[in-house]
Amino acid sequence: MNSTSPRRTVPMTVLGVVILAFMLFPVYWMVNVSLQGGGMAASSDIFPFNPDFSGYEKALSQQTGNLLTSILVSLGTVVLTLAIAAPAAYALAQFRLPGKGVFQFALLIAQMIPGIVIANSLYTMFNELGLLNSIPGLILADATHAIPFAILIMQAFMISLPPSLVEAARVDGAGHFRAFWSIVLPVSRNSLITAALFSFLFAWSDFIFALTLTSSDVVKPITLGIYDYLEGNVQSWAPVLATAVISSLPAIVLLVVAQKYIAAGALGGAVKS
Amino acid sequence: MSTVLEARTGSPVRASRPRPRGGVRRETFAQWLFLAPAIVYVVVFFGYPVVKNLVMSFQEYTTKTFFTGEAPWVGLANYVEVVQSTFFGITVGNTLMFTLGSIVGQFVIGLLFALFFRKRFPLSGMLRSLLLLPWLLPVIASTSVWKWILDQDGGVLNQALGLVGIGPVPWLTSPDVALIAVVLVNVWLGIPFNVALLYGGLQNIPDELYEAGALDGATGWKAFWHITWPSLRPVVTVTLVLGVIYTLKVLDIILGLTGGGPANSTQTLATDSYFRSFREFDFGAGAAVSNILILFSLVFAVIYLRVNRKQVDE
Numbered sequence: 001m002n003s004t005s006p007r008r009t010v011p012m013t014v015l016g017v018v019i020l021a022f023m024l025f026p027v028y029w030m031v032n033v034s035l036q037g038g039g040m041a042a043s044s045d046i047f048p049f050n051p052d053f054s055g056y057e058k059a060l061s062q063q064t065g066n067l068l069t070s071i072l073v074s075l076g077t078v079v080l081t082l083a084i085a086a087p088a089a090y091a092l093a094q095f096r097l098p099g100k101g102v103f104q105f106a107l108l109i110a111q112m113i114p115g116i117v118i119a120n121s122l123y124t125m126f127n128e129l130g131l132l133n134s135i136p137g138l139i140l141a142d143a144t145h146a147i148p149f150a151i152l153i154m155q156a157f158m159i160s161l162p163p164s165l166v167e168a169a170r171v172d173g174a175g176h177f178r179a180f181w182s183i184v185l186p187v188s189r190n191s192l193i194t195a196a197l198f199s200f201l202f203a204w205s206d207f208i209f210a211l212t213l214t215s216s217d218v219v220k221p222i223t224l225g226i227y228d229y230l231e232g233n234v235q236s237w238a239p240v241l242a243t244a245v246i247s248s249l250p251a252i253v254l255l256v257v258a259q260k261y262i263a264a265g266a267l268g269g270a271v272k273s
Numbered sequence: 274m275s276t277v278l279e280a281r282t283g284s285p286v287r288a289s290r291p292r293p294r295g296g297v298r299r300e301t302f303a304q305w306l307f308l309a310p311a312i313v314y315v316v317v318f319f320g321y322p323v324v325k326n327l328v329m330s331f332q333e334y335t336t337k338t339f340f341t342g343e344a345p346w347v348g349l350a351n352y353v354e355v356v357q358s359t360f361f362g363i364t365v366g367n368t369l370m371f372t373l374g375s376i377v378g379q380f381v382i383g384l385l386f387a388l389f390f391r392k393r394f395p396l397s398g399m400l401r402s403l404l405l406l407p408w409l410l411p412v413i414a415s416t417s418v419w420k421w422i423l424d425q426d427g428g429v430l431n432q433a434l435g436l437v438g439i440g441p442v443p444w445l446t447s448p449d450v451a452l453i454a455v456v457l458v459n460v461w462l463g464i465p466f467n468v469a470l471l472y473g474g475l476q477n478i479p480d481e482l483y484e485a486g487a488l489d490g491a492t493g494w495k496a497f498w499h500i501t502w503p504s505l506r507p508v509v510t511v512t513l514v515l516g517v518i519y520t521l522k523v524l525d526i527i528l529g530l531t532g533g534g535p536a537n538s539t540q541t542l543a544t545d546s547y548f549r550s551f552r553e554f555d556f557g558a559g560a561a562v563s564n565i566l567i568l569f570s571l572v573f574a575v576i577y578l579r580v581n582r583k584q585v586d587e
Contacts, residue, residue: 008394009393009394009395010394010395012389012392012394012397013394013395013396013397015389016389016390016394016396016397016400017396019386019389019400019404020400020403020404023407023461023464023465024403024406024407026407026418026419026422026461027406027410027415027418029418029421029429030414030415030417030418033418033421042426042427043426043427043428043429044427044429084310084314087306087307087308087310087311088307088308088310088311088312090307091304091305091307091308092308095307095308097301097304097305097308103308103311103312105578106319106320107315108578110315110319112518112570112577113319113322113323113567113570114522114543114563114566114570115522115524116522116524116543116546116550116559116563116566117322117323117326117560117563117564117566117567118318119550119551120322120326120329120556120559121321121322121323121325121326122318122322123550123551123556124325124329124334124338124339124556125321125322125325127339140318143318144318148315151311175303176303176304176306177303180307201409204411205411205412205413207411207412207413207524207525211524211547212547212550212551223411223414223525226411226413226417227413227528227529229417230413230416230417230420230529234420237421240417240421241417241418243414243417244414244415244418245414247413248410248414251406251409251410251411254409255402255405255406255409262402262405263402
C-alpha cells in the first residue's frame with residue numbers, strides 16, 4: 001500500500017498536482033482577473049499577459065477604510081476570545097466542577113445554532129444598547145464564531161497537562177490565577193496561537209453579522225465591501241476581485257507561515273466548518 | 274466579596290485538598306471564576322438569542338416596535354403566514370435539494386481525495402495542506418470569483434464548455450439551473466472540510482488491519498469494503514451530520530451569487546429568514562422561518578450527539 005518506488009509514486013504526485021490545480025483554479029482566477037484592470041473587458045484572459053494594477057488602485061481607494069475596520073474587529077475578536085476562552089478551557093480541562101458536562105454540551109449545541117437566529121435577536125438587542133454600526137458590537141457578535149471553537153481546541157490541549165505542574169506552583173504559594181498566568185498559559189502557547197489564528201480568520205471572514213448589524217459606510221467590514229460590489233451590477237471585475245484577493249491575504253499568509261497551527265486547527269475542525 | 278463567599282453553598286469539590294488558608298468554598302469559588310466569563314458569554318450570545326427568537330416568532334415585531342417599544346402578541350399568525358405563503362414549499366424544497374446535493378458532492382469527492390492523499394508520495398503532505406485553502410478564504414471572496422466564473426457571457430466556465438460544443442448555460446440567471454450552480458460552489462467550498470475530517474479518520478485505522486486483510490486476500494476494493502469503510506463509519510457519520518448542519522445555515526454563497534433568485538429558485542430557509550427580517554423588517558416572520566430552520570438542524574444535531582456519545586462510550 002505504501003509503495004515507495006518512484007515508478008509508482010511520481011504519477012501519484014502528478015495526479016495530486018492536477019487535483020490541487022483543479023481545486024485552486026478559482027483562487028488562481030481571482031488573482032488573474034484582478035490583474036486585468038484595463039478597460040471593461042467582456043471576458044478575461046487565461047493569464048495576465050499585461051498585468052495592470054488599476055484594479056488594486058481602485059480597490060484600495062474604495063476599501064481602505066473597510067480594511068481597517070476588519071483589522072480592528074478581527075484583532076478585537078482575538079483578544080476577547082482568548083480572554084474568555086483560555087480560562088474556561090483550563091477550568092474544563094483541570095477542575096472537577098459540578099455541571100461542567102452541561103456547559104460542554106451547551107458549547108457543542110451553540111456551534112450548531114444558525115447565525116441568522118443570533119443575528120435576528122442581536123439586532124434588536126444591539127439597537128437598544130446602541131451597539132449597531134459599532135466596532136465593539138461587531139467584536140461581541142463575531143466572537144460567537146470563535147469562542148466555542150477556541151475553548152474546545154485549548155481544552156483538548158490543556159487536558160494533557162500534568163496536574164503536578166500546577167500543584168508544584170501552588171505549593172509554593174501561588175494562587176490559581178498566578179499559576180494559570182505564569183505556568184499554564186506559557187506551556188499552552190501553541191494551542192493559544194492556534195485558537196488566536198482561527199479566531200482572527202473567523203472574524204475576518206464574518207459575513208452575517210457585518211450584513212445584519214451594520215448599515216452605515218462608517219463601520220463596514222471588507223466582506224460587506226465585496227458584497228456591495230456583487231449587489232450592484234458589476235461593470236468591471238478587476239477591482240472586485242482585487243478586493244477579494246486583498247481580503248484573502250490573511251488566510252494565504254497564515255497557511256504558508258503558520259502551517260503547523262492551521263493543521264492543528266483543521267484536526268479540531270471536527271467541531272467547526 | 275466575603276459575603277458572596279458565605280452565600281455560596283456549593284457542594285464541596287472532590288479533587289481539591291483542604292488548603293491551609295481559605296478552604297474548600299473559596300477554592301470552588303476561585304475555580305468557578307475561570308469559567309464564569311464563558312458562561313455569561315454563552316448565555317447572553319447563544320442562550321438569549323434562541324429564546325428571544327422563539328418569543329419574537331409569536332409577536333408582531335416590526336420597525337414600528339423600535340419606536341413604540343410595543344410588540345403585540347399574535348399567537349401562531351407568523352407561522353401561519355410563513356407556511357401559507359406561495360413559495361414556502363419551494364423554499365423548503367430548495368433547502369433540502371441544496372443540502373442533499375452539497376453533502377453528496379462534498380462527501381464523495383472529499384472521500385476520494387482523502388483516500389488518495391492517504392497514500393504516501395512526494396509532496397503529498399504539502400499538496401494536502403494547500404488543499405485547505407478554499408476552506409480558509411472568506412466565503413464572500415470565493416463567492417465573488419465564482420460569480421464571474423459562472424457568468425453566462427464572460428464566464429470562463431461557459432468558455433470552456435463552449436470548446437466542447439456545449440452552448441452558453443445561464444448558470445445564475447435561469448431558474449432551471451441556478452440551484453445546481455449554487456450547489457456546485459458549495460461543494461467546492463466543502464471539499465477541504467470533508468477531506469480534513471475523513472483523512473484524520475483514515476489515519477486512525479491501524480496498518481496491521483490491512484496487513485492482516487492482505488493475507489486473507491483482501492486488497493483494493495475488498496479492503497475498502499471490509500476494512501476501511503467499517504472502521505471509518507463513525508467519522509463518516511460525524512462528517513455527514515456536521516456537513517448538513519453547516520449547509521442548512523449557508524447564507525453568504527446564495528446571497529452573493531443569486532440573492533435567492535431568479536424567481537425564488539435558490540431561496541432557502543436561511544435566506545428567506547434574512548429577507549423577512551432585514552429587508553422587509555418583519556422580525557416576527559423572520560424569526561418564525563429561522564425557528565423552522567432550527568427544527569431541521571435539531572434533528573441532525575440529535576443524530577450527531579448520539580453518534581458522539583456512542584464513540585465516547587466505546
